[in-house]
Each structure stands twice: as C-alpha cells, then as structure tokens.
Amino acid sequence: MAPEQQSLRYDTPARKSSITQKWLILILIVLIGLMTFELFSRKLRQSTSRIPIRADLTQSERRTIELFHESSPSVVHIRTAEFALEADQFSMNLQKTPQGSGTGFIWDRLGHIVTNFHVIQKADEATVTLADNTIWKAKLVGFLPSKDLAVLKINAPSERLKPIKVGYSADLQVGQTVLAIGNPFGLDQSLTTGIISGLGREIISATGQSIRDVIQTDASINPGNSGGPLLDSSGHLIGVNTAIYSSSHVYAGIGYAVPVDLISRFVPQLIRYGLIQIPSLNFTGLDDFVTRKLKSDKLLPQDAQGVMVRDVMPGGAADLAGLQAIRLDQSGNVILGDLIMQLDNMPITNANDLLDALEAHKVGDEVPLIVLRNNKKMKLTAKLQEWKNDR
Template sequence: MNYPSPQPAPARPFLSQALPYILMLLVGYLAAVWYGQWKANQLHDPDAEPRPVTQRGDLAEDEKSTIELFRTNAPSVVYIRTSQIEFDRFSLDATEMNPGHGSGFVWDRDGHIVTNDHVIASADVARVSLSEQSVWDAKIVGRAPGKDLAVLKIMAPAEKLEPIMIGQSNDLVVGQKVFAIGNPFGLDQTLTTGVISALDREIRTSENTSAVAAIRTIDGVIQTDAAINPGNSGGPLLDSAGRLIGVNTAIYSPSGAYAGIGFAIPVDTVNRIVPELIRHGKIIRPSIGIVPFQDRFTPNLTGVLVRDVLPNSPAQQAGIQPTRSLLASQGRRVRTLVRYGDLIVSANDQPIDDLNDWLTFLESQKAGNTINLTIIRNLRRNDEETITLPLTLVPSP
C-alpha cells in the first residue's frame, strides 16, 4: 500500500511567534512602572511642612564681644590689589599683568594705609578697596623692606576712613585671645580667631636698597594659631579690646596654606616705623660714615668688615680703616693683595656678629648720640689688635 509522503507543517507568521514575548515584556514594564510609583509614594509625603523653629536665648557674652569687635574694626581693614605694567615692544601698549592681592588697614584720616612690604614690593599699580566697596588708586609713601612694612596713600575723603585703634605689644601674654581680619584668597572681610601661641619669635627678611643689602631679622614677632592664609598679609591682628597688636605677615606651612602657625609684626615696631615712613619714605638710621661689606662676601668673619670710609665722616675723623687692594710684584709677576679694613665686633658692649646686628643697633640710636665702637684692626696679621673708639653719630647721607 502506498502512503503519501509526510509534508512539513506550514510556517507560522512571525508576529504570532513573537506575540507571547511582547506580552511578557509589556507586563514586566507595567509592573516596573507600578512598583516605581508605589516606591515613590513610600518616599515622598505630600503633606510635608517646614519644621517649627526652635527659639534660642540670647547670644553668649563672648559671641557678642566678637561680633561687636568685627563690626567696629571691619571698616578699618582694606583689600589691596596689585599688578605690574608690561609694555608691548612694538606697539608700546601697556598691559597690567601678574595680579596680586593682600590686606591692609587705615592708619589715619589723611589716607595712609599700612600693609606688608612684600604685598607691594613688585607692584607698578596698587588699588585699595575700602569696606564699603569704593576703590581708590594708591601711591607708595614709604617702604621698610627690613621690617616688611610699607605705607600707601589714597585720596579718599576723611569721612570714609576709619583709623584702627592702636594697642601695645610689650605686655602681651601667651594664651590671650586674638582676632585677624583680612582677605584670604581674595575673600574680603574675613574674620578668624585664635590665641597667642608664643612671643619673641624671629623671622627673616631681606633689605635690598641703594644704601644697604642685607639679610634682616624681625624681632619680637607674635606667633598665633588664628588662621592666616595667602591674602591675609598686611592685615591687622587685634586683641580682645579691638586694638591693633600686630600686622599679619607670614605663615609656617609646607603647603603654603594655613597649618596652625602664623606670625605678626609687633605693633610697637609698627608704631615706631610707620611715622618714619610717612615723614621720610624710609627708615632713617644715624651713621658713622662707613660702607660695610655684605655678609655674603665675608662668610668666615664674625662682625662687620669696613669696605670704605666716607670723607669728612665721624669714621674718618676717628681713623677707621677701609679695606684696600694692594699690588705686589714678585719678579715678573704682579699679585693683588687684600688688606682688610677694620672689623666692627661690638657697639656699646652689644655684640655685632653680622650686618643685621649693626643695622639693628643703628636703628636704636639717634643722630648726636656718642657710641663706643670696638673694632679689630690689622685683621689676620701679626700686629692684629682690638681697639675701642668713641664716635658721634650723624644723620645718614
């Protein structure tokens, strides 16, 4: 018997094959949407209201004092912006470059502003912003690089200027509260608080002028843990009475930002130097009429070596000897020999170990004072001798 060959079943349409899967995906999607809405309803409360405010009592007394101190002294603190002028070599157009900033404070109603010397040292242009945001062009009145102090002047009307109250630093004690107001990182009118951490610190600076070049130290520096950051330089350090006790000048930090150690120039130094800068534009030291060597040229000597003696000066009249170069012939060869001048080793029984000691001593004296100067003559020769001479100080040339 012959049976027919089996025939393949006819192919089902694609849609009929995919339909069950599409339905499953649709059901899953709807379930996910429903679950999400259900979850959202569990997270959000449409009846949520602001919480009632808990009333507080009066501010603590120390908070009131801090607030009042800031309100009183903030108008005395200024924001200083600096820049350098660069000229295009072809068009000669001037452009302000390398912007910098720092802090300062109002010294008097004549428009004198005190800041750090390093804030304005390289500036061609300086502008001062007062607390009420008015901006004034500033001119440099005087600089004292060896003390890191400078005085600017703005032509603001007296009624806009609030001079800071001046305190004293010779009676400060470790542990008393201090307050710093300044412009760290350009954030103006910033208050930070702390205590005096230590007293009588020294910080090094440099003095490079037409008259002298020396590494200087600033004595009696105040150490504080009040936050002092870049931009605070030149701002005031205040005591709890709101009086100026120091000028913030430096921090100790490997990173360059606040690390808990800041330094301020004591106000007793500031109150002595600033009037001189206003009167003369520089520190006026009395003189004996010598030109000393810089310390870097005399690294193996303890004292100040006299390079030259000015004519008709007290030093010349007292017979102070300058350093001289001598030519000595040895057969056909000619050698240059250096004959050391006098080496200053003490003044009024105060040791003079380097140029900084000598300049600091002179800054403590006045023209007309007679001093006893101890020198070593004929240095490193067989006839070396120590001599003490009286000299009368005269105004610097």
C-alpha cells in the same frame, strides 16, 4: 471785549509763572525727600547690618563679635594690577592685568594706608576698597622692603576713614588672645582668632635681611591676609600679618606678624619723607663669612664675634670716632681692621645685628662702641650720621 475776557487774558502770564514756581518747588521737595530717604536708608543699613547678638552666647564670644564690628571698618582690601605691552600685527597696546590682592589698614584720617611691601611689590597700580565698599585709587607714599612695609594714600573724605587703634608690642605675652582681620583668597572682611604662640622670632624679608622680634601666632593667616592687622583682645594693633610658615604658602599652623612698635617707628618717617633716614656709621664691613674664615685661620680669637671694618668713609661717623679699617703696614703686611663687638650695650655678632642696633637709634645720636683692636678690647664713641651712598 467783555471785562471777564480782558481779565483772563491779563492773568495768563502770571498764572503760567505761578505754575512754573509750583513745579520747581515740587521738584525741590522731591529732591530733598530723596536725599533724606537716602541718608535715612544708609543709617538704617548701618544700624541693621549688625544682627543683634544672641543672648545665649558666651561673654568671650560676645566680646569677639564686638571687637570685629569695632575694628573691621579700619581694615581695607587692596587689589593690584600691572601693565604689559601686547604687540600684534598692527599696533602695541598697553594691557592692564590683575596682579594680586592683600589687606591693609587705615593709619590716619589723611588717607594713609599701611600694608606689606610684598603686597604691592610688582604692581603698577593699586586700588583700596573700604569697608563701605567704596573703591579708591591709591598712590605709593613710601616703602621699606627690609621690614616688608609700605604706605599708600587714598583721597577719601575723612568721614569715611576710621584709623585703627595703635597699641604696643613690647609687653606681649605668649598665650594672650589675638585676632586677625583680612581678605584671604579675596574674601572680604574675614576674622580668625588664636593666641600668641611665640615671641622674638626671626623671618627673612624680601631683601634677604632679617626681621627680628617677630610675633608668632596660630591665628590662620592665609594668602590675602598679608598686610592686615593683628589685634589684641582690646582691639589695639599689635602687629602686621606678614608671612606664613609653609612651603606651599597655605596656612599650616604658624603665622607671623611684624611687631607694631617697629611699625610705629617707621610709618611716620615713610609718610613724611617717603623713605627711612637710616642712621649709619658710614663704613664698609667685611662679609660675615670672611670674618668666620679669619677665626678658623686663627687670625682672630675663637670667641671673637662682630663686624670687621673693611674701610671707612672720610669724614664719616666711623672715621670721626677713630675706627680703623683694614690696611697695610710698611712691610706690606695686612693689619686687620677694628672688630665692632658691641653698640650701645647690644652685642654684635654679624651684620644683621649691627643693622638692628642702628635702627633703634636716630641720626645724631651718640652711641658707645666696644671694638677689638690687636686682640684688645677698647671703647669708642660715635655720633651717628645719615647713611650716605657715595662711597
């Protein structure tokens, strides 16, 4: 055999191996190129999604646009669904049907999402759509119906999550500018602006309990905005949009938002425990209308206002503080219980007042009480306990 043929036959496997390596290298280069192109395209889309701000806009308009771009990545769209059994002639099938939608916002990089309780109240399933249009299945972490508050959690990477900037609501002023971002009628990332129209308002929650110190605004808040953030002119969260004052549930000039100071107090507890550790005196109060009847029957002074102790839990905070419940004397006559008129300098006129006063404290706090006993005022001190539902 000629030397050239021997050489050709000997080099053939090596050449095949070389060709395979070249193809692998080429494929690797193509993959790296595609990944680089995707990253570049994503950054390009992000950078070009913001149309340059026109030079002829006012400073106020420019600032509003900037605030929207800064804050909208923190706002999410929540969609809910419920399951129902549909039976036919042969089987029963579990059907999932859309239930509603609302808004929420990112609380932290762990994936916690804050929204209204009524947004997820009747839902069996919820999904969260981030500003980058990725969709994540959410689980319920905790909720507080009395404040129309709920916390969800998604397992999204932290780099996709931009927590909202949390502000304060104690020093708000009527007339200051506010912005609301939400998803009214399912329209993603909508912005409305307005002013604070009023402070210290009171609305009724899903449980029938009042929510006090609510912010009133003329910024349009329509169905779907619920659970979204109300921001001040620096882009800080000052409230959670929760309700519109309209019999048709369509915006009619007045919207409400739960103040952020209340949200900041309860959200960490919901994240940690799944519920709120409500401080309590552990007693049962007389219904407000019965207390009013006692006044009309002149069994209480006309100027007396408060919550009357009907019975106390043995070993409870009220019992240990010396509060006296309604009881009978040796002759079988009814002796009225103590009327709690004040808790830690906060006047108590009804059961809601007492709940609000307790919510300002935590378990273990010692609080001064002023009670009316036998038509005489007296001072007591109670150490608040965790609420117990075993009485």
